[in-house]
Amino acid sequence: MRNNNVLNLRRSLPCMSWSPKNLYNLWKRTVGPKAHELTFRLSNQHTVYQERWKSKAAVRAYHGDFIPEKVFKRWYLPQTIPDVRPRRAVFAGDDKLDLEEFAKRKLQAKEKEKELEDEIAQKGMAPVGSLMFTEVERRLDVFVFRCCFAHSVYEARRLIIHGYVKLNGSTHSRANTRLAPGDMVSVDPNAMRFFKEPHGPYDDVNAPDSVRKPKKEEEESPVEQAEAEVEPEPEPPKRATNLTPFYLPQYASPWLHIPAYIEVSFKTCSAVYVRHPTARPGYSEIPTPYDADGALMRFAWEWYMQRRPRMRSQSQLARMPEDRVLTVAQALHRDWTRTLDPGWTLTPHKESEAGKAALEARREQRKNDAIEKRRALERKQRLWGWKQQVLAREAAPHIPT
Template structure:
């Protein structure tokens, strides 16, 4: 394990990352206070929620860069089902939804990279294509229908078989199973190592599409923190 990897996954901090690293899985399984303690002041709760959610959603992004992306306009929706009205989760759970349009996020969510840092590295090294053209900008926000693809030999789970041969074979990586889910807004073709970005994440009755280990209530606190800070400089 490299020194940089250790810095991302310090157990004492209990920060969950976008990573298959075994230390991250340990943190995910043993983290305390996924729900913010109610005996803290409102500001303390908002700050902790901001710290936790940002630790997972875009830790490679500087705060000033994130503040330029922050969108305070998140509607509250309700859907009528028969005689009952079933509320969507608090739409503040979509606070970080614009990040999901980033090229590096799509590479990680598609399971082509073992961490968000690995995904960023693949983009910078010219291993990623956007709509068929080599693309080196991990922070670029794609449009609906854009196709992101990765060179098969650079995909984390593909490797050449022992004894030679040109065909790549799928080789599961240790500790990746907990992160092997696909968001509904991505359409992934593992035969071509490509992903179509369909649309922004949505809330649906009883759930939110944005992958996160944190509850909508925690996201709501983080949203309030950033709403207060607005576009102020750090």
């Protein structure tokens, strides 16, 4: 974890939690007294480095603060984000202008450009800045938190590590697994705190009516008690005893929303990861407390573009968190398995027919390479011997006859 005190009121950085303190930090960073610290204007108040650093710190505090920075840059940072800028048509050379004009292609292209410009002016471009955290949203612990099965992402990690979460019907205890579209996640209801009675003593504020004790002012006089005994009151309807108790935390309503890429069934405490998050004009599917395509996201992206790792060795690839997309691809194509190379290519499996043929071809190729190498070495040795003989003859003293 990046910092044990993630709800620090002095730093006021929102995180993935339903805590009232986190809600207070969110208010301070959006409309409260600290909102101006993350509002960068065209002035010399901050350098570019300071703006990028503050943006990176604020964004990472919410999106995966429990992920180490080195791990985030290596495995959870995408290569690029979608380019949604409008494309302008490029016409052909001068020798084809007459033909293009005759076919009315230039007029059609101009009409399409005008329609695209009008749509962008009306709706705006898609906020793709938040899509830099797509890989973080695919994590199993973040997915459980987005499904509202846990009041914080740290509680979701605890449920996964302790074996209360199942992935596609089997217990899965690795919280860093990245899901693939179609994966189903189910949580044990007995482990969810929403279905358990909250701890702590009862008082007159939070105790139910059946437990609350009457005050002295509310105590009835003996005459009223006698009248109550004479006049029987109708019995209240009995409450159903087979209902599951549900205790929602306080101040939880701002966080009760489900992203569009998740299909949740609260009756069975399960959810399906339908597809990867995306964005459309004016809307981003990844929840974030900041502007999805504002200056904060752009500065954070610029920070990571300058400091991302440039290569991945085989030892690093062996420590890569599980990616369910690659696992599903391997299950669908049993004759192919993933190799640990930077290109993410697929090679035939050794036990299949195609794998055996490829393995035999590689062996034959290595054998031919060894024979060719030995022949080249022999030629080199012969040339070296001839050169030594010539030098010896030239260095020998000349004896006249």
